[in-house]
Amino acid sequence: MFARHLSIIFAAAVVIAGAAIVIVGAASPAAADDIEAKVGACGLCHGTDGRPVGPEIPVIWGQKQNFLVKEIHDYRAGDRYNALMAAVAHGIAQEDTRPIGAYFAAKTWPKGTPSSAGPDPSITDKLEQCQACHQPGFLGGDQGPRLAGLNEKYLAKTMDDFANGQRTNNLDMPGFMKALTQDERHAIAKYLAGL
Numbered sequence: 001m002f003a004r005h006l007s008i009i010f011a012a013a014v015v016i017a018g019a020a021i022v023i024v025g026a027a028s029p030a031a032a033d034d035i036e037a038k039v040g041a042c043g044l045c046h047g048t049d050g051r052p053v054g055p056e057i058p059v060i061w062g063q064k065q066n067f068l069v070k071e072i073h074d075y076r077a078g079d080r081y082n083a084l085m086a087a088v089a090h091g092i093a094q095e096d097t098r099p100i101g102a103y104f105a106a107k108t109w110p111k112g113t114p115s116s117a118g119p120d121p122s123i124t125d126k127l128e129q130c131q132a133c134h135q136p137g138f139l140g141g142d143q144g145p146r147l148a149g150l151n152e153k154y155l156a157k158t159m160d161d162f163a164n165g166q167r168t169n170n171l172d173m174p175g176f177m178k179a180l181t182q183d184e185r186h187a188i189a190k191y192l193a194g195l
């Protein structure tokens, strides 16, 4: 546990140092191979093969482009708060957010460990409503991000963040999450992680 925290802190220090360099280079618009250089630090946490290095870090490889762009914008604007991602997002120039989103959206979602267990009966009907936006199979689309195969801990935490008013960067999600009990949210997280 302690070692993991240390490695995250180390990664954050590297990123903040890296961010300063990105800011220095931010004046000129990015050419395509520039993007490759600018996303190098992302792999420290989000993984160099698409698998995040810790359970509370989301998968960004193969995630929907519009969602990725919006989240980077929200971290930069302070509409979504996380200390590490705030530091990272402040190092990304406005004109680079769309190419960075496209870069990660074009990658393949990492192979997970699908579970054959179906959803807990207490959440079956609730899962139906979610798919109007998150799409059948929770694969994501224009109306909402992919949820299938995100880490269980990340899912549980971010759903709790919506329910508790910690994450407010969407109008609908806080209400949907407040309408569930914590046990229901965590059962949903477990199910989605196993898809």
Ligand code: HEC
Pocket (backbone or CB within 6 Å): 008, 011, 012, 015, 038, 039, 041, 042, 043, 044, 045, 046, 056, 057, 058, 059, 060, 067, 068, 069, 071, 072, 080, 081, 082, 084, 085, 088, 092, 100, 145, 158
């Ligand atoms: C020091 C670790 C770290 C680094 C480096 C890092 N991230 Fe993150 N990122 C996180 C964590 C932790 C979260 C989840 C934070 C939260 O709960 O809001 C996150 C969340 C995100 C999200 C939101 C995804 C979602 O499903 O909600 C995006 C998009 C993202 N990061 C993009 C990037 C990009 C692009 C880079 C490189 C420029 C990067 N990150 C570098 C730790 C990091």
Ligand code: HEC
Pocket (backbone or CB within 6 Å): 058, 070, 071, 126, 127, 129, 130, 131, 132, 133, 134, 143, 144, 145, 146, 147, 150, 155, 158, 159, 169, 170, 172, 173, 176, 188
């Ligand atoms: C009306 C459309 C809609 C419905 C219905 C909906 N969502 Fe969402 N959800 C969204 C959108 C849009 C986002 C992205 C919010 C943002 O901009 O960060 C989101 C984000 C999320 C996230 C965070 C993903 C991440 O990577 O950070 C989770 C988890 C989630 N929804 C779970 C659910 C669950 C579970 C249900 C059903 C109980 C549900 N949602 C119903 C639209 C919806």
